[in-house]
Each structure stands twice: as structure tokens, then as C-alpha cells.
Amino acid sequence: MVSVDICICTFRRPFLAETLASVAALAIENVDVRVIIADNDITPSAQGLVDSARAGFPHAIIYVHAPSANICIARNACLDAASADYVAFIDDDETVSPQWLGALLATAQETRADAVLGPVRAVYDPETPEWMVRGDFHSTLPVVVNGAIRTGYTCNVLIRRVEPLAALRFDLSLGKSGGEDTDYFYRLTSLGGTIVEAPQALVYEPVPADRAVMAWLVRRRLRMGQTHGKLIGGSRLTAAAVASAKAGFCVAMTGLTAFSPIARRKNLLRAVLHMGVVGGIMGIRPAVHYGDGAAQSASNPIH
Incomplete structure (x- = not known):
């Protein structure tokens, strides 16, 4: 069994x-x-x-x-x-x-x-x-x-x-x-x-x-990107450049899909994710999302 x-x-x-x-x-x-x-x-x-x-x-x-x-x-x-x-x-x-x-x-x-x-x-x-x-x-x-x-x-x-x-x-x-x-x-x-x-x-x-708000989704994508950035191997400078280029592309797509409430937000969240990757590569400390400190962190949509 x-x-x-x-x-x-x-x-x-x-x-x-x-x-x-x-x-x-x-x-x-x-x-x-x-x-x-x-x-x-x-x-x-x-x-x-x-x-x-x-x-x-x-x-x-x-x-x-x-x-x-x-x-x-x-x-x-x-x-x-x-x-x-x-x-x-x-x-x-x-x-x-x-x-x-x-x-x-x-x-x-x-x-x-x-x-x-x-x-x-x-x-x-x-x-x-x-x-x-x-x-x-x-x-x-x-x-x-x-x-x-x-x-x-x-x-x-x-x-x-x-x-x-x-x-x-x-x-x-x-x-x-x-x-x-x-x-x-x-x-x-x-x-x-x-x-x-x-x-x-x-x-x-x-x-x-x-x-059920955009701010929460932004915080989550940013943290996910920071985690991936911390774990990237190889040349960190190259990885940061690639992630920055992806973020820029997603920002451009956010503008191009401005009239679509779903596509616009999905592209923005992808941009935030790649920005988080850059932050993780650069060693930016992520916000607190668990425990008593989480409520304080949640008051600001981007950290």
C-alpha cells in the first residue's frame, strides 16, 4: 500500500x-x-x-x-x-x-x-x-x-x-x-x-x-521576478540586459493593447515580472509577504 x-x-x-x-x-x-x-x-x-x-x-x-x-x-x-x-x-x-x-x-x-x-x-x-x-x-x-x-x-x-x-x-x-x-x-x-x-x-x-485588485497582482509578479532574478546563473550583466529588453517590449505591448482591459493588464504584469528579474539580479531586497510584516508591505503596491 x-x-x-x-x-x-x-x-x-x-x-x-x-x-x-x-x-x-x-x-x-x-x-x-x-x-x-x-x-x-x-x-x-x-x-x-x-x-x-x-x-x-x-x-x-x-x-x-x-x-x-x-x-x-x-x-x-x-x-x-x-x-x-x-x-x-x-x-x-x-x-x-x-x-x-x-x-x-x-x-x-x-x-x-x-x-x-x-x-x-x-x-x-x-x-x-x-x-x-x-x-x-x-x-x-x-x-x-x-x-x-x-x-x-x-x-x-x-x-x-x-x-x-x-x-x-x-x-x-x-x-x-x-x-x-x-x-x-x-x-x-x-x-x-x-x-x-x-x-x-x-x-x-x-x-x-x-x-481582487491590480495592486496585489503587481506585488506578486514583482516578487516572482525577484526570485527568478536571484536564481539566474551565468553572466548576470547579460541576464539583466535580456530581462530589461523583455520588460521594455512588454511595456510597449501594454501601450499597444491599451484598449483591451485584459491584454493591457497581462502585458503590464509581464513587464513587472521582468522588472523584478532585473531587481533580483541587482540584489534588491523583496518585500515581506508573510507574517505580521505583510500587512505593512501591502500598503504599497510596488517595493
């Missing part, structure tokens, strides 16, 4: 109860499932919620207090507590489809890949701007470059626990700014690990009002 540890990092988020309810409803057979919850708050604020969820829950739940306000501390605590054949990560503001885990496992066993990514489908509030819904700016999909997936994310992934990849941990220096998952999976592929996608392994993520 194959075993899976489903890891969920949490920080002061009551939605965790709905995440756990969706895990309890998984349609899965002949799989030994445990759920590992790492509470990243300075106090064990999620422990009561987790204890309440245990009643009638179909799988073992392990609660780990992993303070504080650094997402990598929580992610590493999950990995340290894991002992299964596979580790899966989802977020505490998501729900999984009943077929989610089965689809990830089927793809992993068929391809023998070291990591399998599933899509995260955004669930938009009726008040969300029309351009955001039509352009689907919040859903997450694997990025394929030249036929391969070089990096990934932790909001919907299954990872095979084999050496030397099982020894990988998340970089604590990225635990407040974000980008730790991008860095982790870049290191996984650099060690020879392979990443594939499982399109049927659906996870759903509601989009709260504070994220």
Missing part, C-alpha cells in the same frame, strides 16, 4: 477547517494517508481547530507547532515530520477535489516523476472585476519551457520522497518574502529530479477581496 503525507502550513486562517473537510472527502482507496499541519503562528493558535477536526476524520492528523511567521520554518517542519512514500502540499486557503490525490498518484506512478503539479483553479467572488474573471488572473498552472517544467509551487504538488531529493529543505531566507517554492523546485530539477503535471488533480482557491 502506498503512503502519502498531506502537508498543510497554516497561519491564523480559519479557512483551514474547510481545507480539512475537503481532504476528509477524498475518493481514495488503498492509500495510507496522514495529514501534517504545521502552525506557523508564534502561539499555537490553530491547535483548537485541528483538535476539533479530528473527531470523525478518516485519516491521522499530526499537529506541529512551527513558529513563527516564516513559511519555510513551517514547510520544513512538515518535511521533517513526514515518513510516507510521497509528500503532498496544499495551502490552508484551498479545498481539494475528491479525485485530487488519486490523480496525482496515478500520474506519479505512470511517469515515475519526482514531483507532480496540479492546477489551482481560482474561485471568484461575484464582486470581482469582470476583467479579472475573464482573464483568470488568479488560477495557477505549471509553466512549461521548451517542453519541460523546471520549477514548481507548493499550492498543489505531490513529491516522491527519494534520496537525494528527500534531503531538500526550503531556504529560510525566503520565508517572509516568498519565492521559497520556486527556489526549492529549481534545486530539485538541478539535482536531476523531474516534474510533470496532472491536469485532473484540481484544487480550488477562493480569491478574497484584498487580492
Whole structure:
């Protein structure tokens, strides 16, 4: 029987109860499932919620207090507590489809890949701007470059626990700014690990009002670019020149698509992403996006 540890990092988020309810409803057979919850708050604020969820829950739940306000501390605590054949990560503001885990496992066993990514489908509030819904700016999909997936994310992934990849941990220096998952999976592929996608392994993520604005998307793209910039090898001067040229092209395209509410914003976000790459190459420190400092950073759309 194959075993899976489903890891969920949490920080002061009551939605965790709905995440756990969706895990309890998984349609899965002949799989030994445990759920590992790492509470990243300075106090064990999620422990009561987790204890309440245990009643009638179909799988073992392990609660780990992993303070504080650094997402990598929580992610590493999950990995340290894991002992299964596979580790899966989802977020505490998501729900999984009943077929989610089965689809990830089927793809992993068929391809023998070291990591399998599933899509995260955004669930938009009726008040969300029309351009955001039509352009689907919040859903997450694997990025394929030249036929391969070089990096990934932790909001919907299954990872095979084999050496030397099982020894990988998340970089604590990225635990407040974000980008730790991008860095982790870049290191996984650099060690020879392979990443594939499982399109049927659906996870759903509601989009709260504070994220249904352009400013939030700008901050996120900027941080993503900064992470990629930090990880670029080779000539950094050449890389900065290439990223600057791409940013300039995207700015020009933003102007050319000014009358399209979706294309204009997508081109602008691509420009911001490449600007972030330049910033990352130049060593600009990213903003705080996790923990108590995140609210202060969010008051300014660009850092």
C-alpha cells in the first residue's frame, strides 16, 4: 500500500477547517494517508481547530507547532515530520477535489516523476472585476519551457520522497518574502529530479477581496521576478540586459493593447515580472509577504 503525507502550513486562517473537510472527502482507496499541519503562528493558535477536526476524520492528523511567521520554518517542519512514500502540499486557503490525490498518484506512478503539479483553479467572488474573471488572473498552472517544467509551487504538488531529493529543505531566507517554492523546485530539477503535471488533480482557491485588485497582482509578479532574478546563473550583466529588453517590449505591448482591459493588464504584469528579474539580479531586497510584516508591505503596491 502506498503512503502519502498531506502537508498543510497554516497561519491564523480559519479557512483551514474547510481545507480539512475537503481532504476528509477524498475518493481514495488503498492509500495510507496522514495529514501534517504545521502552525506557523508564534502561539499555537490553530491547535483548537485541528483538535476539533479530528473527531470523525478518516485519516491521522499530526499537529506541529512551527513558529513563527516564516513559511519555510513551517514547510520544513512538515518535511521533517513526514515518513510516507510521497509528500503532498496544499495551502490552508484551498479545498481539494475528491479525485485530487488519486490523480496525482496515478500520474506519479505512470511517469515515475519526482514531483507532480496540479492546477489551482481560482474561485471568484461575484464582486470581482469582470476583467479579472475573464482573464483568470488568479488560477495557477505549471509553466512549461521548451517542453519541460523546471520549477514548481507548493499550492498543489505531490513529491516522491527519494534520496537525494528527500534531503531538500526550503531556504529560510525566503520565508517572509516568498519565492521559497520556486527556489526549492529549481534545486530539485538541478539535482536531476523531474516534474510533470496532472491536469485532473484540481484544487480550488477562493480569491478574497484584498487580492481582487491590480495592486496585489503587481506585488506578486514583482516578487516572482525577484526570485527568478536571484536564481539566474551565468553572466548576470547579460541576464539583466535580456530581462530589461523583455520588460521594455512588454511595456510597449501594454501601450499597444491599451484598449483591451485584459491584454493591457497581462502585458503590464509581464513587464513587472521582468522588472523584478532585473531587481533580483541587482540584489534588491523583496518585500515581506508573510507574517505580521505583510500587512505593512501591502500598503504599497510596488517595493
